[in-house]
Amino acid sequence: MYDLTVIIPTFKEESNIGTIIESVDAVFSRNSITGEILIVDDNSPDRTIEQVRELQKTKPHLSLVVRTDDPGLSQSVVEGFRRARSDIFLVMDADLSHPPALLPVMLAEIRAGNDLVIGSRYMEGGGIKKWPLKRRIISMGATFLGRLLFPEIHDPVSGFFAVKRSVVEHAPLRPRGYKILLEVLGKGTWQKAKEIPFEFVDRATGSSKLGGRTIIEYAEQVIDNARFSWNHHECIVWQEWVKLFRFGAVGLSGIIVNEGVLIYLKGYVQFSLPVASIIAIELSIMSNFILNDTWTFKTEQQHAMPHWWQRLLSFQVVSIGGAAINFIILNALAAFAGIDYRIANLLGILVAFAWNFWVNRRVTWKKSE
Numbered sequence: 001m002y003d004l005t006v007i008i009p010t011f012k013e014e015s016n017i018g019t020i021i022e023s024v025d026a027v028f029s030r031n032s033i034t035g036e037i038l039i040v041d042d043n044s045p046d047r048t049i050e051q052v053r054e055l056q057k058t059k060p061h062l063s064l065v066v067r068t069d070d071p072g073l074s075q076s077v078v079e080g081f082r083r084a085r086s087d088i089f090l091v092m093d094a095d096l097s098h099p100p101a102l103l104p105v106m107l108a109e110i111r112a113g114n115d116l117v118i119g120s121r122y123m124e125g126g127g128i129k130k131w132p133l134k135r136r137i138i139s140m141g142a143t144f145l146g147r148l149l150f151p152e153i154h155d156p157v158s159g160f161f162a163v164k165r166s167v168v169e170h171a172p173l174r175p176r177g178y179k180i181l182l183e184v185l186g187k188g189t190w191q192k193a194k195e196i197p198f199e200f201v202d203r204a205t206g207s208s209k210l211g212g213r214t215i216i217e218y219a220e221q222v223i224d225n226a227r228f229s230w231n232h233h234e235c236i237v238w239q240e241w242v243k244l245f246r247f248g249a250v251g252l253s254g255i256i257v258n259e260g261v262l263i264y265l266k267g268y269v270q271f272s273l274p275v276a277s278i279i280a281i282e283l284s285i286m287s288n289f290i291l292n293d294t295w296t297f298k299t300e301q302q303h304a305m306p307h308w309w310q311r312l313l314s315f316q317v318v319s320i321g322g323a324a325i326n327f328i329i330l331n332a333l334a335a336f337a338g339i340d341y342r343i344a345n346l347l348g349i350l351v352a353f354a355w356n357f358w359v360n361r362r363v364t365w366k367k368s369e
């Protein structure tokens, strides 16, 4: 049995296939990994297949699947999942964009208990070398859409990832297009994911197959995964929506606290308006904090901020930021854009709400690594 299976989908990679196989092999021997290399080719018309067959003569751990119908990158990777002869799968491109040197690190992270390990371009330490602006924009758009579904993952559309067999074995994957990782995240059975930064290097040789169709397919895939999460309440995406909903409900309750305290202090205790209002705002922030800490984000067991007062402080600062955003948007839209102040305020509240949720999710109630 192998330690892991490196799955490499290929289409017309005659200029890269030899190099990638040799580099993966070198990493295997340098790190004493008993690995399998599985090439899944869509019947390339060039010399890719012949080259693999030639290398197979000296490499018993090199396997080849040649597919003849339903061509596609994602379909090929899923075929690789089915054919792999180990319990850990690692997917990477053939064109040397993904550094084989990271294989042992990713393997170690899976062995350390992660279900998924993602080579990430969009986090600190990661990046993309030599990409034209158009590709960067398309990729950023795709990543943004993907992150709506998986806010915690920096690069949910990376083509470089390792995954346990159990994550995908029974998952109802509907592979299509280029972004198989999104499908695995959306439909796989996983709890713990870890990202490792890497620098994506644009292919030096061979040709790109990215076309206009891939963008449409991707949009369909995002919608399909959103629907799936709606139907399967236990999945990660759904849990995220639940948090958003609860955070909103808590915000509404804060309005009631704020208004109630204000009416009481101003009307009955006869405090001056500024004093009454500051106390009312502060108390509503406090009650929002308590509800969010014990209800909205109660499933976050190990917080990056372990002490409640750290979270309170963070929540307080974020709330002040949200109030400032609300204030600026309301006044700017009303004064300079001539928008009715009531509409302007609603827009301000909406943006402030998004800010509050986003930043608190990422900072105050962030899970510790």
Ligand SMILES: Nc1nc2c(ncn2[C@@H]2O[C@H](COP(=O)(O)OP(=O)(O)OP(=O)(O)O)[C@@H](O)[C@H]2O)c(=O)[nH]1
Binding pocket: 008, 009, 010, 011, 012, 013, 040, 041, 042, 071, 072, 073, 076, 092, 093, 094, 095, 097, 159, 202, 203, 207, 208, 209, 210
């Ligand atoms: N089996 C199979 N592999 C594919 C297909 N399309 C692309 N690939 C492979 O999937 C990997 C990623 O494809 P690339 O064309 O490099 O995609 P990209 O990295 O987004 O774009 P470029 O590097 O600019 O070409 C490479 O190993 C390709 O050979 C396909 O339809 N079937």
Ligand SMILES: [Mg+2]
Binding pocket: 093, 095, 097, 203
């Ligand atoms: Mg590439």
